[in-house]
Amino acid sequence: MAQRRDIDRHLHELLQVDRFKDYGPNGLQVEGKDEIVKIVSGVTASRALIDAAIAEGADALLVHHGLFWRGHDGRLTGWLKARVERLMAHGINLFAYHLPLDAHPEWGNNAQLGRQLGLQGEARFGDQDLGWLGAAPVATLDALAECAHQALGRAPLVLPGDGRPLQRVAWCTGGAQGFFEAAIAAGADAFITGEVSEPQAHLARETGVAFLACGHHATERYGAPALGAHLAAQFGLTHRFIDIDNPA
Ligand SMILES: [Zn+2]
Numbered sequence: 001m002a003q004r005r006d007i008d009r010h011l012h013e014l015l016q017v018d019r020f021k022d023y024g025p026n027g028l029q030v031e032g033k034d035e036i037v038k039i040v041s042g043v044t045a046s047r048a049l050i051d052a053a054i055a056e057g058a059d060a061l062l063v064h065h066g067l068f069w070r071g072h073d074g075r076l077t078g079w080l081k082a083r084v085e086r087l088m089a090h091g092i093n094l095f096a097y098h099l100p101l102d103a104h105p106e107w108g109n110n111a112q113l114g115r116q117l118g119l120q121g122e123a124r125f126g127d128q129d130l131g132w133l134g135a136a137p138v139a140t141l142d143a144l145a146e147c148a149h150q151a152l153g154r155a156p157l158v159l160p161g162d163g164r165p166l167q168r169v170a171w172c173t174g175g176a177q178g179f180f181e182a183a184i185a186a187g188a189d190a191f192i193t194g195e196v197s198e199p200q201a202h203l204a205r206e207t208g209v210a211f212l213a214c215g216h217h218a219t220e221r222y223g224a225p226a227l228g229a230h231l232a233a234q235f236g237l238t239h240r241f242i243d244i245d246n247p248a
Contacts, residue, residue: 001037002235004028004093007060010234011227014107015100020128022099024069030084032093036060038238041228043220045094047079048244050086056240058092062228064109064220066096101223102173103130107230109173112222116151117192119169125186126172126179133186136166141210144169144190152218154247156192159201162208166190173219177211184209194219195248217246 008028011017017026029045040058042049044065053061067083076084087094102109105121110132114121118137125131138144141160148156170188172179175195183191184207191209194216204211225241232239 001035002237004032004034004036004060007036007231007235008095011095011097011231015097015104017097017100020099020103024066024096024098026097026100027095028093029066029068029096030087030092030094032087032091033059036093036235036237039228039231039240041224041239041241042244043217043224043246044244045083045096046244047083047086049242050083050092052242052244053092054086054090056242060093060095061087062095062097062224062231064096064098064101064224066094066098097227099128099130101227102220103128104223104227107223107227109220109223110171112226113171113173113192113219116222117147117171119171123186125170126176126182131170131172131176131179131183131186133168133170133183133188136169136189139165141166141190144192144210145212148192148212148214152214152221154215154218156215157196157213159196159204159211159213161190161204161210164189164208166210173223174216177213180204180209180211192219216248 036059040053041062045063120134121132123133166189170183171192176193196213228239
């Protein structure tokens with residue numbers, strides 16, 4: 001068993017929350033019970049995940065995508081009311097870490113996605129050093145796409161570059177398609193992220209650097225469970241990762 005405030009403090013320091021400029025508050029977003037025995041981790045604090053955490057008897061939910069984002073007007077109505085109401089009715093603490101969880105060198109999404117794909121982060125690039133760069137685990141784009149397909153259970157959308165042999169691969173989980181130019185500037189032969197937008201197709205054609213969109217959810221499925229397992233070991237808690245499938 002652990003006190004909520006001890007977990008809150010531990011995560012704040014471990015993830016270096018103060019280092020990041022983010023789109024929402026990192027840390028405790030909804031306050032529940034003071035004492036925590038059982039933690040559920042997941043990617044997004046969706047209603048389905050909250051309901052699963054309730055069924056599991058969780059005292060805390062640990063996610064990458066929390067409830068409150070820049071641009072939201074603060075009203076607890078509709079779908080947001082339904083999520084918050086469920087958490088509060090069951091005394092479930094909601095801990096959410098966005099960019100700090102992407103970035104953590106061991107428990108973070110980029111570190112953990114790298115492990116899935118056989119990539120080692122040798123350098124960082126891009127805004128707030130969120131992008132990772134390392135030696136290519138395979139020499140061809142086809143082999144890299146197949147590796148991602150096998151590891152993540154879904155075929156990536158591939159924008160081929162100029163067919164060059166792969167030496168350096170850059171990656172950044174989730175909606176990091178805007179990092180493509182920085183990845184190219186950092187010397188990548190291919191860039192892996194979750195999502196794709198229209199401009200990346202032209203950049204891939206015009207620079208020769210390949211782009212793989214492997215799914216926002218699929219690429220961000222690994223940090224929360226790694227961090228949850230760490231917390232469980234650190235504080236003697238029960239932990240379960242619950243994956244709510246999301247094709248996007
Ligand atoms: Zn994300």
